[in-house]
Amino acid sequence: MEVKRPSVFMSLIPFIFLVVSVYIGxxxxxxxxxxxLLLSASVAAIVATSCGMKWExxxxxxxxxxxxxxxxxxxxxxIGIIIGTWILxxxxxxxxxxxxxxxxxxxxxxxxxxxxxxxxxxTGSSWTTISTVGVALMGIGAGLGVPEEMIVGAIISGAFxxxxxxxxxxxxxxxxxxxxxxxxxxxxHMLFTTVPALVxxxxxxxxxxxxxxxxxxxxxxxxxxxxxxxxxSFYIHPVNLIPIVIVFTLVIKKMSPIPALFIGGVLGGVxxxxxxxxxxxxxxxxxxxxxxxxxxxEIIDKLLSRGGYNSMxxxxxxxxxxMCFGGIIESSGMLHVLSERIIRNVKSLGQLTVAxxxxxxxxxxxxxxxxxxxxLPGRMFKNEYENRNLAKKQLSRTISDIGxxxxxxxxxxxxxxxxxxxxxxxxLKYIPYSYLCILxxxxxxIFGYTNRFxxxxxxxxxRVTVIDVGLD
Numbered sequence: 001m002e003v004k005r006p007s008v009f010m011s012l013i014p015f016i017f018l019v020v021s022v023y024i025g026x027x028x029x030x031x032x033x034x035x036x037l038l039l040s041a042s043v044a045a046i047v048a049t050s051c052g053m054k055w056e057x058x059x060x061x062x063x064x065x066x067x068x069x070x071x072x073x074x075x076x077x078x079i080g081i082i083i084g085t086w087i088l089x090x091x092x093x094x095x096x097x098x099x100x101x102x103x104x105x106x107x108x109x110x111x112x113x114x115x116x117x118x119x120x121x122x123t124g125s126s127w128t129t130i131s132t133v134g135v136a137l138m139g140i141g142a143g144l145g146v147p148e149e150m151i152v153g154a155i156i157s158g159a160f161x162x163x164x165x166x167x168x169x170x171x172x173x174x175x176x177x178x179x180x181x182x183x184x185x186x187x188x189h190m191l192f193t194t195v196p197a198l199v200x201x202x203x204x205x206x207x208x209x210x211x212x213x214x215x216x217x218x219x220x221x222x223x224x225x226x227x228x229x230x231x232x233s234f235y236i237h238p239v240n241l242i243p244i245v246i247v248f249t250l251v252i253k254k255m256s257p258i259p260a261l262f263i264g265g266v267l268g269g270v271x272x273x274x275x276x277x278x279x280x281x282x283x284x285x286x287x288x289x290x291x292x293x294x295x296x297x298e299i300i301d302k303l304l305s306r307g308g309y310n311s312m313x314x315x316x317x318x319x320x321x322x323m324c325f326g327g328i329i330e331s332s333g334m335l336h337v338l339s340e341r342i343i344r345n346v347k348s349l350g351q352l353t354v355a356x357x358x359x360x361x362x363x364x365x366x367x368x369x370x371x372x373x374x375x376l377p378g379r380m381f382k383n384e385y386e387n388r389n390l391a392k393k394q395l396s397r398t399i400s401d402i403g404x405x406x407x408x409x410x411x412x413x414x415x416x417x418x419x420x421x422x423x424x425x426x427x428l429k430y431i432p433y434s435y436l437c438i439l440x441x442x443x444x445x446i447f448g449y450t451n452r453f454x455x456x457x458x459x460x461x462x463r464v465t466v467i468d469v470g471l472d
Contacts, residue, residue: 003052008341010051011334014044015376017439018325018430022367027412032314037321041328048332058328065327069319071258072177076312076319078261079168080290085268085283085306087291090240090276093304095122097230100133100223108144108213108222109205112137112151113158117198120162123306126167126408128416129159131422136222138423146213151330152425153433156408160415161436164404165196167261170315171370171404178317178326178378179399183257186400192438192453193401193443200435201435216297222299234274243267255317318371326379341381352388353398353448356381357441360403369411373402391455401444405437 020038025036045058074161088094099118104111106308108255120129141151163169167183176186186267230236242375249263269287272278278286290308293301329335342359356377364373377399407413411420411427420426431438447453 003015006047006051006332009381010047010338011337012038013047014325014329015338017043018372019366022369022372026368032318033372034176034317034321037318037325040267041321041325044325044334047334048328051332053332057331059311059325061331062324063327064270065330067325068180068321069177069323069370071175072183073316073319074258075183076170076316078258078265079173080309080312081125081190081265081287082261082268082305082428083168083311084154084286084288084290084309085265085272085307086232086243087293087304087307088276088278088283088286089243089268089271089352090234091244091270091271092122093230093234094238094240095119096133096303097227097236100227101173107209108141108146109150109209110202111156112141112154113123113198113202113205113371115157116155117161118158119303120164120325121166122161122168124163124166124172125306126156126159126163126169127418128303128306129162130155130419132299133226134159134423136226139222140276141385144213148423148425149360149429150208150433152419152423152430153435154205156283156419156430156434157198157436158206160408161194161198164400165190167257170312172400174315174319174371175374175378175396175400175403177323179392179396181383181396184251185393186396189397189455190400193397193440193447197436197439197443200439204435211284225297226300229295229300233293233295233300237275239273240271241321243271262416307463308434322371322375332380335380336383339384342380343384348447349388349390349451349454350449352384354447356398357402357444360399361406364403364406364413365410368407368410368417370404370414373406374399374454377403386457389457391457395457397455398448399442405440409434409437 013330018036021036021039022033024035025031029393041062045055048058049055066394096119099115099122102111115133118127120126121135123129127297136154138148142148163171165187166172167187172187173183176183224225229470234240246267247260250260250263260359269283272283273280287311288310290306291304293304295301313441328334337350342355343352346355349462359380360373360377363376364370367373378395381395382392385392405416408419409427410416416427
């Protein structure tokens with residue numbers, strides 16, 4: 001049977017099924033999306049077979065797609081180990097301790113954003129930052145008389161900067177797996193859009209604070225409780241940061257992320273025994289199952305009870321399910337048909353940037369899931385970026401510039417719903433103050449239309465240059 005090109009309608013069927021099933025499964029039955037993705041993959045397989053694809057070809061496409069994600073899956077597993085051992089070693093508690101020390105009544109909003117930035121970078125989790133320190137900062141801000149929507153905006157800007165930029169973040173690891181670039185190339189390229197957005201956000205928070213809230217006195221009881229608990233539970237000293245410094249040094253020296261991160265995990269275990277008095281069995285247990293905090297202080301225990309090899313299997317299972325879906329819709333031509341329709345009138349790099357951002361936002365808006373808003377556009381636009389000689393990290397950055405930052409602003413999306421449930425403020429109220437989420441995609445569009453800080457495929461460019469010289 002000859003394989004036919006699927007029509008636009010047939011290509012839309014798996015996506016429509018995905019949107020409907022995710023909506024019903026997540027919002028009605030409160031279930032995770034892995035099984036829903038696998039069901040959507042089965043629908044895609046049925047459409048593919050109706051177009052003449054054999055099951056052997058579909059199975060091969062699934063396996064090939066999963067193979068692409070294996071390096072990131074390994075990195076995720078190692079990061080789970082790192083999170084556990086770095087907490088046990090005192091590295092993460094030390095960062096949190098000194099981060100909270102910089103709190104100042106006069107600069108509450110800008111300090112709130114900075115604290116959440118530091119903690120989220122250290123933990124790789126915006127949700128953990130929001131549900132722990134974010135809650136404490138809400139109480140402190142209320143004592144100052146700062147409007148709650150402003151506080152939440154500052155918390156979100158800091159927390160999601162770390163979630164977007166930390167090598168310990170699951171969403172930061174997912175995008176390189178999808179578009180087939182490396183973790184640290186992806187992070188370095190995001191600096192061009194995300195750091196300016198953070199700096200501008202901090203300036204705005206500083207101006208707001210100086211003009212409106214500089215005369216208040218903060219009740220720092222919550223902060224002192226955290227600091228005292230950390231001081232009692234860990235040996236707090238800058239020497240704890242040595243494993244982190246070593247890892248970043250190895251990365252700067254171009255060591256592959258997998259051995260560099262693994263060395264960081266081992267060093268975390270060594271420093272746990274040297275500085276915190278942990279036993280070898282405790283280190284191994286923490287590396288496997290994560291760190292369990294038992295300080296008796298709820299906010300500290302929630303913040304530090306995390307990590308471990310086992311903790312990453314939820315995200316890994318999500319990646320595998322998503323790559324099954326992505327492999328089928330890509331190999332069958334459905335993804336190509338839809339992406340062709342989307343980019344039919346796209347001429348310039350600026351228009352391509354807007355199309356990519358819009359698609360990622362649409363997926364987040366329609367499905368309400370952060371991971372899918374990163375995974376699906378990554379597969380859809382991969383070939384178009386390659387055809388335009390754009391580097392893979394250019395695609396990963398553009399998708400991340402909205403795929404990670406749009407869900408907090410959508411009330412029914414996973415992040416938006418979580419923020420409302422945790423902090424008690426609706427997304428419709430805090431959107432105007434979530435400056436990082438607003439500014440980052442704007443900067444991405446500006447760079448797209450001005451062709452500034454755009455990454456092109458150097459290898460292809462070099463090869464073309466050599467051919468031209470030869471012909472001359």
